[in-house]
Amino acid sequence: MEPTKFVLGDEHIPQSWYNIVPDLPFALEPPLDPATREPVGPEAFAPIFPRAIIEQEVSAEPRVPIPEEVRKIYGLWRPTPLFRARRLERLLDTPARIYYKYEGVSPTGSHKPNTAVPQAYYNREEGVRRLTTETGAGQWGSSLAFACRQMGLECTVYMVRVSYDQKPYRRIMMQTYGADVHASPTDLTQAGRRILEEHPDSPGSLGIAISEAVEDAVGSEDAKYSLGSVLNHVLLHQTVIGQEAIEQMELAGEYPDVVVGCAGGGSNFGGIAFPFLRENLLNGRDTRFIAVEPASCPTLTKGRFTYDFGDTAGTTPLMKMYTLGHSFVPAGIHAGGLRYHGDSPILSALVHEGLVEARAYLQNETFEAGVAFARAEGIVPAPEVNHAIKAVMDLALEAREAGEGRVILFNMCGHGHFDLSAYERYLAGELVDLQLSQEEIDRALEGLPI
């Protein structure tokens, strides 16, 4: 029988996370204080993050050991399986060999618990009692709610209004784990009230919800804030994905020519890509890397590489990244996890330096790809993943044109079981394609702080 599934035993759960920063062929630009424009030291993050997380955020060590308690919880679902998508290959009649790493087997159905668990762990170790956070589609909120429950912490989640309304099941899941969930913007914080005064019907955005969650944490004694993407320590934690994938590709007797992932804040992409990118940087491999985003929130493909706030209210340090402007409110597309104005500083710099390519696709073409994938392979993908799948299918068709048997690996970073209303609308022909005009992008960029 031709193997389609490549699995590893518990002993292959990685012992350490891989920090790409010291291996980069360029220096990252530091976060800046918005008032003085001077680089901020790690202490600027002390009101919102525990010491261990701040150390990881600025770490120059290539390997960070994974605490044993975190590895034990990882063992509930890790190592995750790697599949060869033989039926999709047949459907596309392509000589390309397509592999995917499936993170949907985690308790919450995505890659997010890979960082939620260590973040909750380090906070508990330092005496924190409650974590606050934002969530878009609810993937991050449910993952942090799960991790907080494992570590005995309370959890408060500010959920982007449009997703709160569209995706009640994720809210119920968070509440099942015991979290407090609010539709953002709320009237519980200054940041939320300010938005509601101007836009009472605001659909919310990740940027707004971040402002609310940060304000809540900073204003409480025993609470800290937790971010599910973008920052260096989050991408660090996600590298368990790529490290396992390297071993599993070896089991399959292959090495990827191309690695593809969808990019919202860049964490699942960095998680699968960085361990392979290390092989390019240190060991002479020449794999291509492609990050895929929505045409309605085209941060990497049409944003500007500059300093901007991480949140809408302008309370975070300035970060050098691709951004559409912190006041940009993305359209209410169904890939909630990809609706963020900025992107990881590491991923942004890699795109800027030409080490990672970026592509953008429209909503309907990504769902078309996702439905084809579901019919071929059986797994209904999260709408975010459909962006990666669309790019993979294009690459496979290019391979057919060129008559090349290239090896494509992508990160199937979550299932779509909580996103079926989006599929319902797609199947009914009701999804709209929104592409930003240059004019709208220019307008959004006007509010940049620098």
Ligand SMILES: *Cc1c(COP(=O)(O)O)cnc(C)c1O
């Ligand atoms: C959150 C999420 C994303 C976007 O976040 P990244 O940090 O870019 O990975 C993508 N896919 C799924 C399934 C998510 O839950």
